[in-house]
Amino acid sequence: QKEVEQNSGPLSVPEGAIASLNCTYSDRGSQSFFWYRQYSGKSPELIMSIYSNGDKEDGRFTAQLNKASQYVSLLIRDSQPSDSATYLCAVNVGAGSYQLTFGKGTKLSVIP
Amino acid sequence: SQTIHQWPATLVQPVGSPLSLECTVEGTSNPNLYWYRQAAGRGLQLLFYSVGIGQISSEVPQNLSASRPQDRQFILSSKKLLLSDSGFYLCAWNWRYNEQFFGPGTRLTVL
Numbered sequence: 001q002k003e004v005e006q007n008s009g010p011l012s013v014p015e016g017a018i019a020s021l022n023c024t025y026s027d028r029g030s031q032s033f034f035w036y037r038q039y040s041g042k043s044p045e046l047i048m049s050i051y052s053n054g055d056k057e058d059g060r061f062t063a064q065l066n067k068a069s070q071y072v073s074l075l076i077r078d079s080q081p082s083d084s085a086t087y088l089c090a091v092n093v094g095a096g097s098y099q100l101t102f103g104k105g106t107k108l109s110v111i112p
Numbered sequence: 113s114q115t116i117h118q119w120p121a122t123l124v125q126p127v128g129s130p131l132s133l134e135c136t137v138e139g140t141s142n143p144n145l146y147w148y149r150q151a152a153g154r155g156l157q158l159l160f161y162s163v164g165i166g167q168i169s170s171e172v173p174q175n176l177s178a179s180r181p182q183d184r185q186f187i188l189s190s191k192k193l194l195l196s197d198s199g200f201y202l203c204a205w206n207w208r209y210n211e212q213f214f215g216p217g218t219r220l221t222v223l
Contacts, residue, residue, distance in 0.1 A: 034211060043202055043214040044156070088156070090212075098144050098163070099171075100212060104155035 002027045002093045006103035014111050019076040021106050023089030026070070032092040033065055035074045037085045038105065044088055048074060079110045114139035118203050118215040125222055131176075131190040133218050135203030138184065143205040145186040146212065147178055151199040162186060198222045 003026040013019045021035075032051055036044035050056045050063040050072065062075040072091075076083055086105040093099045115138045125131060137143050147159040158171045160178035168178050175194060179187045186203055203215040 036214075041219075043217045046211050046213060049211050098206065099146075099158060099161060101158075102156040 002091075002101050004089055004091050004101050004103040006087075006089050006106045008104060009107040010109050011106055012109045012111055013079050015079060015081060017079050019079045019083065019108055019110070021074040021076075021087050021089075021108065023072045023074075023091075023103055024070055025072070025089075025091045025101075027091065027093060027101075028067075028070065030091045030093070032100075033063070033072045034090040034100065035061075035063060035072075036088040036090060036102075037083075038088055039085045076108075079108075081110045081112050084108060084110045114205070114213070116203060116205055116213060116215040118201075118218050120218060121216065122219045123221070125193050125220065127195055127222055128192045131188070131193055131197070131220070133188040133201055133203075133220075135186040135188075135215055136184055137205045140184070140205070140207060142183060143207055145180065146204040146206075147186065147188050148202040148204065148214075149199045150202060156202070160188070193222045195222050 005024045035048040037047050038044045048061050048063040050065045053065050053067055056063045060077045064073045086107045088105045089103040090100040093101050117136050144163050146161045148156045150156050160170055162168050162180045165180055176190050198221050201218045204212040206212040
């Protein structure tokens with residue numbers, strides 16, 4: 001069973017702080033890693049993708065991947081109340097697979 | 113640019129009634145298409161995926177079925193709904209190994 005684990009939270013951070021979201025996965029053959037943001041009652045929205053070890057930055061978001069540790073994280077700098085949402089980690093289920101396995105998500109609350 | 117549509121947006125159906133949810137994608141050809149269900153307090157569960165017209169793979173045995181009658185159309189159906197079919201149904205697309213993009217979803221309540 002291919003698994004993606006996330007801390008369900010809620011994770012509360014003050015406005016302006018760095019929010020750190022973590023995800024571990026079980027399949028060593030996974031090659032593609034994604035972070036989605038889901039507001040309550042809405043569909044998931046892709047915010048970051050990462051395919052190789054290291055950091056990838058896009059605006060206030062940084063995705064970090066460590067394949068040896070089977071660990072992927074998302075950092076949100078200068079957190080804003082509008083960042084309050086559930087963040088889903090997704091991993092392709094195996095080498096060459098189109099399918100994604102999703103974690104259950106971490107609920108982030110940014111306190112003004 | 114590509115857009116993905118789902119309808120209806122919300123649906124309330126009695127137990128035992130049939131179901132048909134539709135998803136269409138614009139602005140791309142030969143996409144991979146996916147149906148997910150998100151039940152309250154649970155993660156996204158992949159139900160079906162399709163890599164081409166008439167090609168459907170089922171991930172979870174259940175009373176749901178899917179069809180892909182056209183390249184950019186994906187339909188989720190049931191002959192008789194169960195209470196446990198309630199949830200948020202999401203259609204998604206991607207092209208090969210790239211990122212998946214989700215439609216707005218259909219919220220189904222079975223009473």
